[in-house]
Amino acid sequence: MDIFIEPIGRLINEFTKLPGVGKKSAQRYAYKIVNMSESDARAFADAIIGVKRRVKYCKTCGNFTEGEECEICRLRDKKTICVVEEPKDVISIEKLHEYKGVYHVLHGVIDPLQNVGPNDIRVKELLARLNTDGVEEVIVATNSDTSGEATAMYIARLIKPLGIKVTRLAHGIPVGSEIEYTDDVTLTRAFVERKEL
Amino acid sequence: MDIFIEPIGRLINEFTKLPGVGKKSAQRYAYKIVNMSESDARAFADAIIGVKRRVKYCKTCGNFTEGEECEICRLRDKKTICVVEEPKDVISIEKLHEYKGVYHVLHGVIDPLQNVGPNDIRVKELLARLNTDGVEEVIVATNSDTSGEATAMYIARLIKPLGIKVTRLAHGIPVGSEIEYTDDVTLTRAFVERKEL
Numbered sequence: 456m457d458i459f460i461e462p463i464g465r466l467i468n469e470f471t472k473l474p475g476v477g478k479k480s481a482q483r484y485a486y487k488i489v490n491m492s493e494s495d496a497r498a499f500a501d502a503i504i505g506v507k508r509r510v511k512y513c514k515t516c517g518n519f520t521e522g523e524e525c526e527i528c529r530l531r532d533k534k535t536i537c538v539v540e541e542p543k544d545v546i547s548i549e550k551l552h553e554y555k556g557v558y559h560v561l562h563g564v565i566d567p568l569q570n571v572g573p574n575d576i577r578v579k580e581l582l583a584r585l586n587t588d589g590v591e592e593v594i595v596a597t598n599s600d601t602s603g604e605a606t607a608m609y610i611a612r613l614i615k616p617l618g619i620k621v622t623r624l625a626h627g628i629p630v631g632s633e634i635e636y637t638d639d640v641t642l643t644r645a646f647v648e649r650k651e652l
Numbered sequence: 653m654d655i656f657i658e659p660i661g662r663l664i665n666e667f668t669k670l671p672g673v674g675k676k677s678a679q680r681y682a683y684k685i686v687n688m689s690e691s692d693a694r695a696f697a698d699a700i701i702g703v704k705r706r707v708k709y710c711k712t713c714g715n716f717t718e719g720e721e722c723e724i725c726r727l728r729d730k731k732t733i734c735v736v737e738e739p740k741d742v743i744s745i746e747k748l749h750e751y752k753g754v755y756h757v758l759h760g761v762i763d764p765l766q767n768v769g770p771n772d773i774r775v776k777e778l779l780a781r782l783n784t785d786g787v788e789e790v791i792v793a794t795n796s797d798t799s800g801e802a803t804a805m806y807i808a809r810l811i812k813p814l815g816i817k818v819t820r821l822a823h824g825i826p827v828g829s830e831i832e833y834t835d836d837v838t839l840t841r842a843f844v845e846r847k848e849l
Binding site for chain 2 (some may be wrong): 458
């Protein structure tokens with residue numbers, strides 16, 4: 456005799472496929488669904504199906520879009536391209552309401568250990584854009600881990616010879632945090648990249 | 653311009669309806685769905701719909717079941733009934749593989765502050781069962797908070813006059829935990845209910 460009846464066990468199993476969701480959380484989520492109204496559960500299921508059916512990738516930047524080209528690519532200044540690893544990074548930057556340029560989503564990073572080379576991410580597509588849009592600066596906003604840094608270096612080496620400015624986000628002590636609790640690598644970078652007041 | 657395109661924003665919104673899921677987790681879950689295969693997303697949506705369509709409540713104990721009566725009610729010894737607040741409590745007890753009796757799920761607790769009285773939970777149904785199945789003991793396993801305790805007291809007062817043994821789960825120091833870190837109320841109960849060795 457299984458502890459869960461089949462439909463509940465099946466839904467729990469589906470929920471555990473979500474990132475960071477363990478058995479216990481999945482069980483709570485499944486119970487929530489059981490207690491939802493029929494129409495609420497239907498709306499939930501429809502939202503899942505809808506996302507698969509309606510979300511496409513922008514043919515220019517690779518970000519999520521419903522049409523051919525995303526709103527950012529259609530409306531914004533194309534002189535600056537911010538290169539990120541994943542669509543979620545676009546959201547993090549858009550939330551600031553600071554950056555006014557366009558994006559380029561690599562959909563991955565170069566990572567030899569995972570057998571991901573430059574041809575497995577959207578580097579070619581980035582280079583193709585540089586010839587057309589009158590790009591003046593490429594901001595490489597890949598993550599600050601080994602593969603993110605390696606990818607940034609690789610991209611910089613490709614683009615600099617084209618006479619386009621390549622920048623990288625600054626490293627340093629997080630705003631509002633204490634020196635005592637800043638890790639050594641970050642603190643060292645903060646020293647090296649110190650600014651004159 | 654919204655930060656999220658509509659189908660993704662909608663799915664994020666659905667995920668935030670799950671217990672303990674904030675904006676950030678919901679976003680991660682939604683992205684996971686976007687990156688799933690069409691058939692995996694379809695299976696997920698089907699599991700949600702399936703739970704609503706196939707899960708019913710056992711006519712006897714009120715636990716989840718696919719048929720009329722749950723497997724536990726059909727197969728197990730009916731002399732002992734364990735009264736719990738919610739179906740999830742059945743799972744917690746079943747996991748022990750210790751208890752061999754049947755259950756009664758109240759689907760709530762008496763809580764005057766929330767306007768929940770004895771008639772709003774399955775107390776009547778519990779009393780009805782006591783007349784039929786030759787019940788010898790009712791174990792009241794409601795939670796150990798104010799409303800759980802109050803509900804247990806209420807049920808005990810109703811059942812004891814029928815000559816049926818009513819018991820409550822033991823309170824005390826959690827196994828493996830230290831006296832120093834046991835809260836005062838629990839430690840007091842552990843003293844009062846101390847056992848001879």
